[in-house]
Every structure is written in C-alpha cells, then in structure tokens.
Amino acid sequence: MNGLGDFLEWQKNLSTKIEKINARLLETVYCEQEELYSWARYTIEAGGKRFRPLLTILAYEIGCDRPYESILDLAAGYELIHTASLIHDDIIDNASFRRGLPTLNVKIGVNNAIVVADYLFAKAYELGSRYGPVVSKVMADASTKLAEGQILEAINLGNLSLPEETYLKIIENKTARFFAACALGATIAAGAPENVRKNLTDFAYNLGMAFQITDDILDIVGDQKKIGKPVLTDIRHSAITLPIIVALRNASSAKRKVLTDALRGAQDMIEPDLLRSVFIETNAIDYSF
C-alpha cells in the first residue's frame, strides 16, 4: 500500500473485510455442544467495531503483497481475545449492556459466561499458533499485558490521587500494547523488514493510546446508542481516567465534591448533566469534540 489514494481504496473494501472477519469468527467457534456454540455466537453476532482485526489486516497488507485472507486467522484470534476479555470485564463490573445488547452474564449467568470467555481464549491461541511460535508469543504477551493493565486499574479504583503516569500505564497495557501486538504479529507473519515492523508497531501503539483516551472521554459525553453501553459507566465503577484526573486537578471545591461523590459510589447522587458540567468547566474535555 502506498499513500492516501491506496488507503482510501482500502477503506472502500472495509465492509467486505468485516464480513470475512465475522465469517472466520463464526467458523472458529463452531462446536458440537449446542449451548456453548450459541452463546459464543451471541457475543460475536453482537458486533463491535472489529478494530483490532482490521488493524491486523492493514499491517499485513502493508507488510507484504500476499492476499489478506492469509492473515484472517490471526486477525480473528486477536478479536476473540478482545471479546473474551470484555466478557470477563462485564462480569467483574456486573455490567448489563455491551455492544447494545444484554451482556452474557445477564443473559446466561456469571458461571456460564466465564466458561464461554475461556472457550474463546482457547480458540484464539489455537488460531495464533497457526503462525508459528514467534507470532504466538506476541499474542500471548499482549494477553499478559491486558491482565496487568486490568489489575493495575482494579487496585486503583477510587484512588483520587492516581498519578497521570499510572493512568497512562493502565491504558498502555489494556489497549496500546494490544494494538501494537496486532501490528507486530501481522508484520512478522508477512515477513516484513525490521523497519516496517517497528514503524507499524509504534503507529499501532500510539493509535491504541489515543483510542483508549477517546474511549474514556466517550464514557462521559458519548451517545449510548453509539457506544453500546450506558454513559458514565466507568465513573459509576470508580475508574479513574484522564478526564477525571484533569477535572480533579482543576475543579473548585464545590465541583470537586460532585465528582468525588460520584466516584465514591454515591450512585443516587449522580446527576449526569451536573457531572458533565464539571468536566466542561475544568477544561477536562472539549465539548465541541
């Protein structure tokens, strides 16, 4: 791929790529156990942006001239790890909505949801193993970082003095390193030269950081229909994100109290518009965004 023209052409074929990713995901999770298959299908058919598999395909196509169909297994593998981790995340948060539908924990109960996620993880690593030990390790390392990021976030829930560097470490592990692994795994599979691997991996890492910060902003000002879950979900779970760190730093004491009450789980006291006004007045988010 060379230049903007090629990228625009690439974008035109996006829906075909998403259809192929979806077909590969469904083929992969097929099994004889009827309930397991239908529950795995439910999570896959719920959709999602398919950002990670698309990034995997993009990096592969930049890395070599072979057709992207040969990287679909790896792309699907990354999406399965992502989907499985969201199932676990929803269990941890006791969340009710994901991708615009009831979460698996609500639909089939926590115990079964845990097993469906475990099943998706198993299938994902099997797909990754088709590209050899080096690519498999890249995939496994990304999962390790995902777990580290999740735990670092969990132990800091409600920590009103969370340093910005710790927040950045959390999102690096939860999202940026995973994006970077998509690009690295794909370019290794493509046999791309070292400089191409490095540049694409760095690009994906930075994209991941920006993606997660945007995700954190959308938790405050997003549209529930577009983000697929209620707004202010993170705040209700006392997660400390970048807009919160900035707002806590800049708020007057009255506004600070509104925010700290919300973060301390005083659920009944959350008035969304009042809470949003804290972020706008403290310049923590630009509402014209």
Ligand code: GRG
């Ligand atoms: C993989 C070993 C292992 C453990 C998992 C539960 C857990 C540990 C990690 C969860 C971390 C987490 C919640 C990451 C989510 C980050 C994120 C930006 C989610 C939203 O991604 P989108 O917007 O979602 O791409 P869609 O639904 O579009 O796919």
